[in-house]
Amino acid sequence: MYLPKMQFARILKLAALVAAIFLLLGEAFLSAPLRAAKPSDPAVQKMIAAGIRFLRSPEGSKSYGHQEGEEMLVAYAIYKVEYNADDPLVRRGVRRAQEYSKMEVRKVQGRTYANYELSVAILLLAEVDPGGFSTELKSLRDTLLAGQRNHGGYGYYSEQQGDISQAQYAMLAMWTLAKNGYDIPSNSIISLCTFFLRSQGPNGGWGYKANLAPSISQHVVQDNRVSPTLTMGGAGSVLMAGEIFDFWTSANYSDPSMEHFPRAFRPADQTRSQLNRAAESAGLKSQVLLGAAKKAEIYLQNPPPGPRYRPYYEMYTQERFESFLEIAKGDVQDEPAWYNQGVSKLRGLQDASGSWGGKGQNVKGFLNNDEDNVATAFAILYLIRSTKKAIKSLSEATARGGYQLPTDTTEIRMEGGQVKGKPVAGELDGLLGSLEGDAADDLDGKSIPEDLALSTDPTTRRQQLDRLERLVRGSQSWQARRVAARVLGQSGEIKVVPSLIFALSDPDLSVKRFARDGLRFISRRFEGFEMPDRPSDQEWKAAQQAWRDWYLSFDPGYVFLDSDL
Numbered sequence: 001m002y003l004p005k006m007q008f009a010r011i012l013k014l015a016a017l018v019a020a021i022f023l024l025l026g027e028a029f030l031s032a033p034l035r036a037a038k039p040s041d042p043a044v045q046k047m048i049a050a051g052i053r054f055l056r057s058p059e060g061s062k063s064y065g066h067q068e069g070e071e072m073l074v075a076y077a078i079y080k081v082e083y084n085a086d087d088p089l090v091r092r093g094v095r096r097a098q099e100y101s102k103m104e105v106r107k108v109q110g111r112t113y114a115n116y117e118l119s120v121a122i123l124l125l126a127e128v129d130p131g132g133f134s135t136e137l138k139s140l141r142d143t144l145l146a147g148q149r150n151h152g153g154y155g156y157y158s159e160q161q162g163d164i165s166q167a168q169y170a171m172l173a174m175w176t177l178a179k180n181g182y183d184i185p186s187n188s189i190i191s192l193c194t195f196f197l198r199s200q201g202p203n204g205g206w207g208y209k210a211n212l213a214p215s216i217s218q219h220v221v222q223d224n225r226v227s228p229t230l231t232m233g234g235a236g237s238v239l240m241a242g243e244i245f246d247f248w249t250s251a252n253y254s255d256p257s258m259e260h261f262p263r264a265f266r267p268a269d270q271t272r273s274q275l276n277r278a279a280e281s282a283g284l285k286s287q288v289l290l291g292a293a294k295k296a297e298i299y300l301q302n303p304p305p306g307p308r309y310r311p312y313y314e315m316y317t318q319e320r321f322e323s324f325l326e327i328a329k330g331d332v333q334d335e336p337a338w339y340n341q342g343v344s345k346l347r348g349l350q351d352a353s354g355s356w357g358g359k360g361q362n363v364k365g366f367l368n369n370d371e372d373n374v375a376t377a378f379a380i381l382y383l384i385r386s387t388k389k390a391i392k393s394l395s396e397a398t399a400r401g402g403y404q405l406p407t408d409t410t411e412i413r414m415e416g417g418q419v420k421g422k423p424v425a426g427e428l429d430g431l432l433g434s435l436e437g438d439a440a441d442d443l444d445g446k447s448i449p450e451d452l453a454l455s456t457d458p459t460t461r462r463q464q465l466d467r468l469e470r471l472v473r474g475s476q477s478w479q480a481r482r483v484a485a486r487v488l489g490q491s492g493e494i495k496v497v498p499s500l501i502f503a504l505s506d507p508d509l510s511v512k513r514f515a516r517d518g519l520r521f522i523s524r525r526f527e528g529f530e531m532p533d534r535p536s537d538q539e540w541k542a543a544q545q546a547w548r549d550w551y552l553s554f555d556p557g558y559v560f561l562d563s564d565l
Contacts, residue, residue, distance in 0.1 A: 048383050048384060050350065051355065051383075054354035054376055055089065055373055055376055059353060059355070060373050068117055069120055070373060072093045072121055073377045074374075074377050077377035080380075080386050090128070093124055097120075097140075098125075101121065101137075102139070103143075105146050105147075108143050109146075122137060122140050122141070122176055137180075140173075141182060147170075148188060152193075153167045154166045154167040155209075162199065162209070163208065163209060164206050164208060164209075165208065165233060167195060167237065168317070170192065171237040174244070175243065175244055179394040180394065181524040186279075189279075190282050190284060193279070193284055193289075194282065196234050196238050196241075197284075198213045198218075199234065202220075203299050204296050204300075205222060205226040205228075205299045206233065207224040207225050208224045208225040209224040209225075227303070232296070234296065236324055239321070242328060243327060243391070245275055245286075247289065248286065293325060312356055312378035312379045315379065316378040316379075319339075320387040324391070326388070343383065346383065355376045357370060465493060465496060471484035472503050472506075472515075478508045481503070482508065485503045485514035485515045486518070491518075492522055497551050500519050501560075504516060505541075505544060509533075512540060529546035530543070
């Protein structure tokens with residue numbers, strides 16, 4: 001068939017246009033983020049599992065540079081995924097953190113990356129066992145606080161100027177400690193938050209080394225590597241401080257089932273209330289902190305061009321910033337657009353070994369300066385929504401005491417005061433029947449499940465708690481009293497506190513310990529009232545009185561009878 005020359009040219013143009021459209025659609029399809037992605041989605045879980053395999057591989061192990069800090073970070077990422085304290089890499093990281101806690105302050109401050117290492121050590125130990133590592137965590141806390149500069153910030157110990165990158169990790173460590181019941185001086189948190197507000201630039205961004213304005217209501221130009229990464233780090237730290245000040249978490253992570261309990265459920269609440277007032281007296285009102293975050297959001301919408309470093313470090317920083325921003329705004333989403341975009345990006349950057357990284361390589365506009373295992377750990381922490389999980393477990397599950405678990409129970413259990421891992425439920429009613437019998441002491445204690453689960457049905461749960469309280473108060477069997485004290489302590493129920501206070505006087509040493517640990521868990525006062533593992537009569541009586549005073553501080557109408565003593 002013959003076509004005129006002009007008509008043939010038009011057909012060619014049309015064909016070229018159609019081909020271009022299909023090419024664009026194909027590229028858009030290939031680069032599109034996973035729809036409605038969440039950490040529990042199979043595709044995301046596959047990426048995470050591949051990253052974990054790389055961290056365990058010889059290639060992942062040989063890329064350690066700054067050994068202690070990287071080993072602790074890798075351990076933290078693996079534990080946040082699998083919650084297995086016996087994992088070899090987790091154990092190695094924990095050992096490093098314990099060794100770090102024993103270093104002299106002077107020696108720690110002689111290390112280049114001391115603030116990062118201190119902070120990651122705190123994150124790891126607080127995640128694995130916040131009560132069991134209390135000695136180490138208090139030591140790490142004291143060392144961290146000793147390094148705070150007069151201007152409130154943190155930086156290299158060889159210089160006085162504050163460093164936003166390091167200071168954000170110090171704030172994360174303080175938040176973690178505070179939420180786990182460890183005392184942080186109010187002036188330390190307030191001065192660190194003030195440091196961040198004074199170092200925000202007029203355009204809403206933060207730079208690497210801080211130029212400080214005369215006050216929090218003024219801004220000075222930040223001329224040292226202002227970037228989205230540091231801006232999210234600075235804004236995220238301000239929001240973290242607001243959460244410590246108790247400006248928004250309680251309201252945005254509320255639970256109707258706890259409305260009848262006093263708000264001062266944990267002793268830390270009283271501290272937070274005082275801290276709240278102290279923060280507002282220093283001008284750190286909630287609207288001031290939210291205003292700083294809003295300026296940062298405006299900057300992040302259209303940041304000026306410039307060098308970008310450490311893409312995976314930035315993604316973990318973004319996850320932290322966005323998680324606290326959700327809480328501050330009361331807009332918590334399961335599948336936010338920014339997360340989906342990040343998942344799509346990481347999907348394209350993960351190599352065949354399962355790693356993310358390639359030190360020194362240009363990664364889509366970023367210069368990656370991190371070792372492969374560090375980059376991979378950051379990517380995993382992003383994918384699992386690490387900060388969101390931490391906020392939820394420490395702010396919500398703590399207050400609820402594990403009474404209600406999230407709807408999706410395939411990934412969680414109560415352990416060490418936090419919601420994590422997979423649930424393991426024992427048959428409690430059958431065991432209670434055996435413990436109430438005459439042969440309770442004949443039971444093999446080792447055969448009793450560690451993760452006995454109280455019923456989620458309110459009526460059945462109440463009946464189980466009543467039976468356990470009767471056992472801990474009146475059973476002649478040491479075995480029955482031990483199990484009852486342990487399960488009551490793990491229940492997180494405020495109503496069982498008087499029975500646990502009574503159990504502190506039990507003649508069996510294990511019952512005393514279970515009661516003490518249960519009171520610490522329920523109250524989130526992990527340092528307790530200094531009752532040792534083998535208390536003298538004077539020590540357990542002093543602890544018993546201290547816990548009675550604590551309980552009466554929010555339930556002054558309760559009357560402790562002789563049977564409670």
